[in-house]
Amino acid sequence: MEKGLIGDGITEKDLFDSKLMGLLTPRPSEVIARFDRLYAESPEKATDFYYALSRASDYIRTYRVAKDLKWKSATEYGELDITVNLSKPEKDPKAIAAAGKAKAGGYPKCLLCREAEGYAGRLDYPGRANHRLIPMKLNGEDFCLQYSPYVYYNEHCIVLNSRHVPMKIDRAAFNKLLDFVDLFPHYFLGSNADLPIVGGSILSHDHFQGGHYDFAMAKAGIETELRFSGFEDVQAGIVKWPMSVIRLRAADKVRVAELAEKILKAWRAYSDPSVTVFAETDGEPHNTITPIARRRGADFEMDLVLRNNLTTEEYPLGLFHPHQELHHIKKENIGLIEVMGLAVLPARLKAELKELEEILVSGGDVSKSESCLKHAAWVEELKTRYTFTSENTESILRQEVGVVFMKVLEHAGVFKRDEAGHAAFLRFAESVE
Secondary structure: OOOOOOOOOOOHHHHHHHHHHHHHHOHHHHHHHHHHHHHOOHHHHHHHHHHHHHHHOOOOOOOHHHOOOEEEEEEEEEEOOOOOOOOOOOOOOOHHHHHHHOOOOOOOOOOOOOOHHOOOOEEEEEOOOOOOOOOEEOEEEEEEEEEEEOOOOOEEEEEOOOOOOOOOOHHHHHHHHHHHHHHHOOEEEOOOOOOOOOOOOOOOOOOEEEEEOOHHHHHHEEEEEEOOOOOOOEEEEEEEOOOOOOEEEEEEHHHHHHHHHHHHHHHHHHEEEHOOOOOOEOOOEEEEEEEEEEEEEEEEEEEEEEEEOOOOOOOOOOOOOOOOOHHHOOOOOOOOOHHOOOEEEEOOHHHHHHHHHHHHHHHOOHHOOOHHHHHHHHHHHHHHHHHHHOOOHHHHHHHHHHHHHHHHHHOOOOOOOHHHHHHHHHHHHHHOO
């Protein structure tokens, strides 16, 4: 900066430090060769090496990830993980203005493209000179393993298609998930749904997310066993979870994939007006699935989370989406990570929760704070249940944020957790036959 080689913006600094670290990061062929040697000893040794390299090369900027707020909130479904994500860098106005004037590159096509490996970057695309990928075959197709630069949980990885093709939930997707956990038994792997509102932020590039972490959903047990004729060798049941989840488990991954495909096909076409579930309206499809695969010893386990993206006049952002009264905490789509029980909440909450704490301890008026006005109704309800002190207010607010996130997941559940919802869930399971 002093020499005038780069400006003082965050974006320019990030591009430059990626370039510097790229000079020190081993070549792709060297990384792959070492990964393969270690994999021959154990899959875990291979991923340990690769994760350490991704941090040491500054591809994962650990000093930023460390700024994230993280805690757990106890609920009837287990301990939910809550994160307030502060690690993604702010875009400074100068970089935004410059990027707006820059000619569109179109290369790489998106942030998940294989061509990003080693790419120098530009004002509207991060530097990836220090980025390395691990190639593999899943369901006979070329995929690559990488880690997320903004890790939300331990060893948060992304498995991306080598080709820029759109996401699709089908039998091939189930096969890919199960092939991956066969290769890496210590990791789980899941997919966002393939429809807007209930899908992830990048639907244009086929990819999955996984890692070395046990989410609350994975720890949740079966509350209602299910039987599917012709699949007596596959254990099945409804999971005790705020969203609508069918869990399958068997020693043969092919059988798990076959039953998952049968359930998906049934769900794509299923409607139940009594609980406002419609497969399509005006030719627009609404039903899809968020699948997650993991190993349980010698068995393969897959959770199928039923999703529906119907919008209504009352709920224009989605009927099975966080409703308006929860938007003060969470408004964005409920993707794979949230589905499993980890809230990714906006950075604004760090300052807002701190201000709320000060207001509650001092006995102030929330409605007089412009930034906290959105929380007023929530705070008034909390006052009916708690006496706030300087010692307990932070922990109460954090716990109650977790309760709001639990309600977010309940809103996203297609079959509600009441008598009518349970009966409707069983009707769907019977319809799979």
